[in-house]
Amino acid sequence: MTSFGSMRLDVPAPLVLPNGVKIYVIDGGAQEINRIEIAFGGGTFDEQKPMVSTLVAAMTVHGSARHSSQEIAEQLDFYGSWFGSRSLDHHTVITLHSLNRCLGNVLPMIADAVMHPAFPENEFQLVRAKMRGAYQTARNKVKYISNVHAQRLFFGEEHPLARDVQDYHFDDINTSDLREFHNRYYQPQNCTIVLAGRIDDSVLRLVTDTFGSLPHGGEVSTPHTHAIRRSATRYATVHHPGAVQAGITMLMLAPGRSHTDYIKLRVLVMALGGYFGSRLMSNIREDKGYTYGITASLLGRATVANISISTECDNAYVAPLIAEVRKEIDRLSREPIPDEELDMVKQFIISDLAKTLDTPFAIASYLDTTLFFGVDNDYFNRQVQEVAAATPAELMQLARKYLQADDATIVVAGDDASTAS
Secondary structure: OOOOOOOOOOOOOOEEOOOOOEEEEEEOOOOOEEEEEEEEEOOOOOOOOOOHHHHHHHOOOOOEOOOOHHHHHHHHHHOOOEEEEEEOOOEEEEEEEEEHHHHHHHHHHHHHHHHOEOOOHHHHHHHHHHHHHHHHHHOOOHHHHHHHHHHHHHHOOOOHHHOOOOHHHHHOOOHHHHHHHHHHHOOHHHEEEEEEEOOOHHHHHHHHHHHHOOOOOOOOOOOOOOOOOOOOOOEEEEEOOOOOOEEEEEEEEOOOOOOOOHHHHHHHHHHHHOOOOOHHHHHHHHHOOOOOOEEEEEEEOOOOEEEEEEEEEOHHHHHHHHHHHHHHHHHHHHOOOOHHHHHHHHHHHHHHHHHOOOOHHHHHHHHHHHHHOOOOOOHHHHHHHHHHHOOHHHHHHHHHHHOOHHHOEEEEEEOOHHHOO
């Protein structure tokens, strides 16, 4: 069997400013550039109305008390900076890329927009309409439809992961909702910053001075947990007239990231359908030609985890495709994975982990995982050790324990979904 080399990632301790802001510094690289991620506890699991946290994040650069959205956009463009935002389960993240020499020109403006957004009504209407249109487009795709309906059956209709975002959700949101969410979560003591790139004393001082000057206030948010109320229905179809293909989603229960089985279960799921040479791809795409692509993923969130298998195919292939998925799952529970195949899976995972150490930005992105998904600082090093140590016998036992095809929630969405069996 292949011998896998050792890699190690030591997560630095954060600087904690007097007002409660925490700053992690990842220094490295040859270019005089930096990336600042400003994260606040509070995300899609914590909002009172669907899409509020996402709209708050999207509206961040659409004007503050001191700067209009046009001025912010022009300054970012002039100084060659890039801005982005995203809302996660329990966090909202604002990202700024900048040249070191230009950071002083853009950071104070961005910090002002993040901490004191104006939420102008006209800008809000435009952003909300654009987001509404994106969801209207998504709701016409069978892959989206099958995934949403599967999650509603799997997690329960009231769970945040089961939300089927409709037009009325957007109609029910106004700028007061955004201000309420912002006032609750965008506070110094609820703020964590990951600063990566070529970080010299002047860059660090600028960041600490900018965010350290924010008035002390706010409490550290506690992530909301939501009970899973799984439906007894294990197979459902959704008729979507005019669809060229059918979307298929299969969900199974899995342990969380902190569970002792999680890392080696990731190896098993990778072998099943996590890379191009996986069993599902080799059988269902390459051999049978039922689909262009099929994936199996282990989705470990901060408070919940599951295994997901997802694909699209012609309606005529739905039943045989599902049968082949069941066959591959059954094989993994009955037959140990050959050493040569397991070595290939391990190499794929270890190579992917090695990329984490390539650049300070990659290390920072990994650090995000530890912060946003509830894993400890030694998680990377445990992955390297446990992936390398996984045996065929262990993985076969995990397949028997977690790859329960008969207990999977399966949803098919298509023009003639009733043809599935």
